Amino acid sequence: MLQSYALRRALTDGKYRKIFVERLTEPLHLNILSAGVALFGSYPAKVAFDLVVRQQYAYPILFAAQSAKKLGIQRIVVLEFGVATGAGLLNMCELAARTEAATGVLIDVVGFDTGSGMPPAVDHRDLPEYFQEGDYPMDFEALRRSLPPRCRLIIGDVAETIPGYLESVRPDAPIGFVSVDVDYYSSTVRTLPVLDGEPEQYLPIVPVYLDDVGMDGCNPWNGELLAVAEFNEARPLRKIAPFNLLRSKRIFKNAQWIDRMYAAHIHDHPTRTPATAKRAQRAYISNEYLR
């Protein structure tokens, strides 16, 4: 009886589901190898082996820092939309510090929230069966006291706070990662214009984490996925798509965060525009069939 209760808890609680359903169903040799990485591995190796808490932030922040480094950019900013009590935001700050140490790229963190929890749901597209007005309030003072210097918290409805924030984003510290955890369709519609700035305010590919696409009731006609579809429809040169081949690139393939990871493609970014894109000339492709 006790055993079946423990097993039930283990499988329903998110943390244990990750261990039992995602991790222990992976090949044994990889789990054994990851024990060595946990003890002796570098930070990028730990991210590769999903050994860092909140892989859904660890991977894209590292990706962004590495992309910035390749472009000679020394500072980036990463954003969390939907902060609540700030567990995700503080974790993001810790991962930013670890990524900074591993790559040398400086990372600022900005969180956005109403400060008073969820606004009212507009209609069925906001998934009212899962979220409602007043859910996820914030203890602003407690969170403010815990924020490290690299982090800013911007309070207010995102529709009102994003335009002013975007004006402050400088091309020498572009946006490198966006986490969208505002739950509703309507709030996501108001969040995605953060991707409407000047091309140089972004890295050419900005990972976008969509937290709320996994419930059974989610589909392309409601919630965050509908907001993304409308964003793509309305913008010829900015597109949000599932992160390319991410599952096949990961060592551990059962992790759910992989299915929530998207990328915003800034097609008008100077590095993706023929007149300004610079890359080394490619040499002949080797061809062993030539005589």
Ligand SMILES: C[S@@+](CC[C@H](N)C(=O)[O-])C[C@H]1O[C@@H](n2cnc3c(N)ncnc32)[C@H](O)[C@@H]1O
């Ligand atoms: C699920 S919580 C975020 C949890 C947090 N990311 C974490 O990891 O702990 C969703 C948050 O989105 C915020 N939110 C929803 N709609 C918003 C809007 N239009 N503007 C600003 N914040 C919003 C709510 O206040 C709520 O705190």
